[in-house]
Amino acid sequence: xxxxxxxxxxxxxxxxxxxxxxxxxxxxxxxxxxxxxxxxxxxxxxxxxxxxxxxxxxxxxxxxxxxxxxxxxxxxxxxxxxxxxxxxxxxxxxxxxxxxxxxxxxxxxxxxxxxxxxxxxxxxxxxxxxxxxxxxxxxxxxxxxxxxxxxxxxxxxxxxxxxxxxxxxxxxxxxxxxxxxxxxxxxxxxxxxxxxxxxxxxxxxxxxxxxxxxxxxxxxxxxxxxxxxxxxxxxxxxxxxxxxxxxxxxxxxxxxxxxxxxxxxxxxxxxxxxxxxxxxxxxxxxxxxxxxxxxxx
Numbered sequence: 001x002x003x004x005x006x007x008x009x010x011x012x013x014x015x016x017x018x019x020x021x022x023x024x025x026x027x028x029x030x031x032x033x034x035x036x037x038x039x040x041x042x043x044x045x046x047x048x049x050x051x052x053x054x055x056x057x058x059x060x061x062x063x064x065x066x067x068x069x070x071x072x073x074x075x076x077x078x079x080x081x082x083x084x085x086x087x088x089x090x091x092x093x094x095x096x097x098x099x100x101x102x103x104x105x106x107x108x109x110x111x112x113x114x115x116x117x118x119x120x121x122x123x124x125x126x127x128x129x130x131x132x133x134x135x136x137x138x139x140x141x142x143x144x145x146x147x148x149x150x151x152x153x154x155x156x157x158x159x160x161x162x163x164x165x166x167x168x169x170x171x172x173x174x175x176x177x178x179x180x181x182x183x184x185x186x187x188x189x190x191x192x193x194x195x196x197x198x199x200x201x202x203x204x205x206x207x208x209x210x211x212x213x214x215x216x217x218x219x220x221x222x223x224x225x226x227x228x229x230x231x232x233x234x235x236x237x238x239x240x241x242x243x244x245x246x247x248x249x250x251x252x253x254x255x256x257x258x259x260x261x262x263x264x265x266x267x268x269x270x271x272x273x274x275x276x277x278x279x280x281x282x283x284x285x286x287x288x289x290x291x292x293x294x295x296x297x
Contacts, residue, residue, distance in 0.1 A: 001115040003087045004077075006101050006198075008141035009122030010134065011094035011282055012246045012263050014151035016046045018122050018185065019091055023053050025190040031086040034058060038073055038092045045249050046091065048274060049259070056083070066100075074104050081113040088114070094246075094282075095213050097140045099202075119198035121145035122185075125153040126265050128163065131243070131284060133212055139171035139203040146196035148177060151185045152266070159184075171203040212284040216291055218249075220277050223295070225253040228260060228279070229267065231294055235281065236264040241294070242286035249279025 007022070009015040019035065026033050034056040037047050050057055058080060060072045080088060090101065098119070105114055121141045130138065142148065142164060150159050161177045168175050183193070223231070228251060235244040247262040250272060257275030261268040281291055 002081060002085055002113060003117035004105065004114045005087065005089045005117045006098065006119045007089060007091050007122065008096060008098065008119070008145065009094060009151075010124070010127065010130075010138050010141070012248070012261060013094065013122040013124045013127075014185065015091050015094070015122050016049050017151070018120070018149060019089060020050065020053065021188065022190065022193075023050075023055060023089060025194075026087055026089075027053065027055055032084075033087045033089060034080055034083070034085045035089045035091065036060065036076065036080065038090055038096075045278065045280065048250070048272075048276065051274060056085070070100060070104065073100065074107070074110060077104065077110055077114065081110075087117065095137050097137060098144050099140065102144075116198060118194065118196045119145050120193070120196070121148050123148050123150050123159075123164070125150050125157070125159060130167075131212070133284070134245075135167045136171060136203070139167050139173060142168055142177065143173040143175040143201040143203050144199050146181075146198050147183045147193065148181055149183050149185055149188070153184055153186070156184075156186070168203070173201055173203045175199060175201045213282070214284075214286050214288075215280050215282045216286060216288055217278065217280050218295055221251070221279070221295060222277075223251065225251060225258055225260075225269065229262075232262045232267070234294065235291065236262075240287065241291055242283050244281060244283035244286070244291075246282045247279060248282070250275035250277065251279060252277060 007015050007019055023033060023035060035050055037059045039061050047057060047059055058076060060076050104110055105116060159182055164177050232247050235241050249260060251258050251260060257272045259270045259272040260279060
């Protein structure tokens with residue numbers, strides 16, 4: 001059976017950055033692996049960030065509703081099983097309930113093709129003040145993860161697990177995160193992580209969720225980096241545009257590709273060897289018309 005790992009994390013936590021390190025360790029160990037990018041959006045920007053890895057990459061993208069997306073996810077895994085990989089790594093959207101992963105793998109024929117290996121939740125050290133719907137997504141990821149991998153802890157501070165456990169308790173999970181469950185991104189030991197496994201737990205879902213999260217894609221937008229940064233400051237601070245959580249993508253600035261990953265707390269900007277002129281605005285209760293007008297040149 002093929003081992004399958006799930007790497008979760010709320011929007012902008014750093015899943016793709018971790019996967020690049022984790023996948024490199026597996027490849028260097030001689031394993032034939034594939035990375036499956038599993039996203040609800042019509043465009044998957046994270047695929048371009050994985051081009052440096054010498055392994056197969058697949059994508060499930062879009063879907064008019066949950067059932068459609070679920071069927072695409074299962075179909076893709078069945079197709080991938082025919083290639084007899086040693087291990088598959090699944091990176092879902094930051095807005096993901098882990099029930100989908102388990103539901104798919106416990107159904108025929110996937111239950112005879114795959115064996116769940118490790119589940120990790122990448123957790124942004126600066127996470128705070130999440131909405132109820134955001135906490136619902138995060139709770140489902142935290143409760144099944146063998147390890148909580150803390151990112152963006154620049155000052156090497158110890159994570160206070162109180163907020164995490166309050167979220168788990170709020171959504172009726174019996175999981176309690178202890179210091180032993182926490183690993184820091186700057187001190188990863190992959191020989192130990194590979195043996196981590198996962199937890200069997202569950203959380204309460206928001207039954208009447210209005211699915212407030214949404215995204216807007218901008219293709220071939222010719223704004224400069226400085227213009228994008230100025231627009232981002234407006235979006236993060238003016239709630240008439242909605243509750244914008246993240247802006248990510250690629251832009252061409254002075255004839256060079258730049259990768260942007262912007263949140264209200266941190267503007268991460270890095271040069272990139274390749275790219276495509278596309279960026280995404282992600283958030284809750286987005287005023288799409290007003291956001292589109294903001295980015296009109």
